[in-house]
Amino acid sequence: MKILLTKWSAIAKDSINRAAIVAKFLCLLHVTNTYIFSPTLVYGPSMLPTLNLTGDVLLSEYVSHRLGKVGPGDVVLVQSPENPRKMITKRVVGMEGEVVSFLVDPGHSDRSRTVVVPKGHVWIQGDNIYASNDSRNFGPIPYGLIQGKVLCRVWPLDGFGSL
Amino acid sequence: MLPTFNLTNELVLLERISTRNGKAGSGDVVILQSPENPRKLVTKRIIGMEGDKITYIVDPKNSDRTETVIVPKGHVWVQGDNIYNSYDSRNFGPVPYGLLKGKIWPSSAFGSIGKRPETVDPALKVLEQTNQS
Numbered sequence: 001m002k003i004l005l006t007k008w009s010a011i012a013k014d015s016i017n018r019a020a021i022v023a024k025f026l027c028l029l030h031v032t033n034t035y036i037f038s039p040t041l042v043y044g045p046s047m048l049p050t051l052n053l054t055g056d057v058l059l060s061e062y063v064s065h066r067l068g069k070v071g072p073g074d075v076v077l078v079q080s081p082e083n084p085r086k087m088i089t090k091r092v093v094g095m096e097g098e099v100v101s102f103l104v105d106p107g108h109s110d111r112s113r114t115v116v117v118p119k120g121h122v123w124i125q126g127d128n129i130y131a132s133n134d135s136r137n138f139g140p141i142p143y144g145l146i147q148g149k150v151l152c153r154v155w156p157l158d159g160f161g162s163l
Numbered sequence: 164m165l166p167t168f169n170l171t172n173e174l175v176l177l178e179r180i181s182t183r184n185g186k187a188g189s190g191d192v193v194i195l196q197s198p199e200n201p202r203k204l205v206t207k208r209i210i211g212m213e214g215d216k217i218t219y220i221v222d223p224k225n226s227d228r229t230e231t232v233i234v235p236k237g238h239v240w241v242q243g244d245n246i247y248n249s250y251d252s253r254n255f256g257p258v259p260y261g262l263l264k265g266k267i268w269p270s271s272a273f274g275s276i277g278k279r280p281e282t283v284d285p286a287l288k289v290l291e292q293t294n295q296s
Contacts, residue, residue, distance in 0.1 A: 068201075068202075079259070079261035080237065080261075081237050081238070081259035081261065082235075082236050082237040083236075083237050084185070084237060084259065084260040084261040085185070118199075119199050119200075120197065120198055120199040120200050120201060121198070141259070142196070142198035142199075142201065142258070142259065142262060143201040144196035144197075144198065144201040144261075144262050145259060145261050145262065
């Protein structure tokens with residue numbers, strides 16, 4: 001009886017140790033995916049030709065925007081100001097204080113407007129200006145809505161590398 | 164945010180689930196990232212959600228002029244309880260819902276943050292009492 005008990009306690013101890021290793025790994029994976037970097041699936045026509053219509057897997061990192069290192073030319077993931085549950089991918093065109101000139105309706109007219117980006121805001125535009133709902137429609141967005149910066153494309157493999 | 168919170172430091176409990184689920188509504192005291200300085204967190208009360216019509220006094224210390232706005236889609240209108248000394252949506256406009264980071268909790272239990280206090284001038288109340296007596 002006593003031998004059986006010690007055998008079971010050894011198995012129990014071993015399984016608890018293994019479960020602890022798995023739990024620690026999952027915690028590390030969660031922290032990395034949320035706060036450091038993770039792969040992200042993006043789709044839509046607004047960033048053609050940089051990103052495909054049907055979907056790309058990009059490696060995005062979540063550290064730069066907390067340090068204030070996001071600048072013009074970066075492709076960023078932002079929370080949409082019109083729908084907080086939606087994440088959109090656009091390129092930063094201007095930071096606070098910069099003057100941005102843009103075509104109001106490029107498919108139909110040549111009219112352009114110039115705005116100064118207010119303090120604490122950024123101006124984002126999709127690369128495909130003919131089919132993009134961006135700052136030309138909803139205005140400059142507060143910097144706090146930026147959630148991450150895109151580093152490189154991971155899938156499809158023939159497009160692997162920086163954008 | 165007088166008189167709801169003190170002028171000096173005050174410790175409150177912040178819950179972050181409501182703002183993620185979209186359950187934060189009018190009357191809640193929330194913590195949000197300032198749209199003018201992303202490194203700063205400010206505490207304000209939500210006055211209106213998207214689609215609401217807000218009428219506010221533009222400059223309560225100097226004039227009685229009011230303005231009316233409709234809160235756009237995806238945005239909220241926030242104001243401090245102390246409208247005489249608060250830098251809020253009357254200055255920087257409606258803020259996107261995504262900037263809300265958490266709700267002060269509990270809203271009606273101990274500490275009783277509760278509803279927005281009346282903004283009637285206390286001198287007026289004293290005048291009414293002396294007139295009646």
